Amino acid sequence: MKRMVLGTAAALLLCACILGAGCTGGEPADVTTPTPTENGSVGMANPAAVWCEQMGYGYEIRKDASGGEYGVCIFGNGMEADEWAVYRAAMGAYNETANGTVVDVTKGDVVAIALAENPTTGYGWNATLSAGLTLLNDTYVVDDHPAGMVGVGGTRTWILRADGTGDQTFSAVYKRPWENATAQDETFSLSFTVA
Template sequence: MLMSRYHVLILGAALICLLAVLMAGCTQPTTGNGSPTPTPTTPVAPSQAFDEKDDGKQVTASLGSAFSLHLAENPTTGYSWNLSHSAGLTLLKDEFLPPPTQLVGAGGTHLWVFEAAEKGNQSVHGEYRRPWIPAGTVVFQDLEGGFYGIAGDDGKDYLPLNLDDQFRVDGLRVAFESEPASDAATIYMWGTPVNLTYIEAPQTYDLHVMVT
């Protein structure tokens, strides 16, 4: 009787240990919020590098590959690159590389690394401007004889009363500052009348990427 009870205890302990091992094998490490810990991924090394001389070019990239973009930048002037890209590209790195000198005011290089995540025509667009100054696109409105306005990136339309001829280009990207021209009379029923106090056409960069 004692041997039988002893064997039962041994068998029960063995079953408990086996159950614990099986449960441990079915669980997955979790983060602090209880979500499964993501499996680390190996960074994709860039297989191509582009810079200023590739502005406006059409290039080719294989699906899943990565490429880097290097553009000169000098934040001490207040100017920096404002970059946007199509949904088929994944931004992997965005980093400013300081210059290899201690000279005050020296410029460096801005580095971006993208992964070609979707097939088809993809693009990268950059504007070198001061980020705190509003930006927009000059548009020609074929109304009431035709006129030029600025469609702001803030979603508002501006009707500049003193837009110089050099900026009267449909589709031109501009950075501008303005003051309301509340006392001005205009026949154009479009936008808010303003007087420009500052305007410039920023340097732009475009790279067209065909992902195959």
């Protein structure tokens, strides 16, 4: 019994010594605050700028009259638009599920329409825009596929800006360009009410 009491006392004394050693004061750590960079950059890529460049578009940062910076996507045809407007439109592109619908937009809004296409079969979308819609860009991107695979389809994407007010329409027919249009051709139509 005496041995158990001495063992417990020794263990308690050891714990007290360890805890006491951790509570001693020392020199405070030298803490320095990092100096912010001149432009406040945190090194994170701008997703809209990255997307513009990944799609093969030009990209520029410009200054407005008050000195603020903004970015623009510059398309191969020379048309350009605000980087974020284009990015938001592309990320929320209208597709086959929007066929035959009417969408409310504001004058100046940028929208994207993305439809499946397979030009290796000779078929392609022939699009028509009403006068109040401006075509900013028309791009075809092939789907990912194993090297050497042929006959792979992809996506045709149109980026439009609503420049006119009132009812505007985007329509397209999926056909071979050398064939006459028929009632069996696949069609797509999206109407816009521009305010």
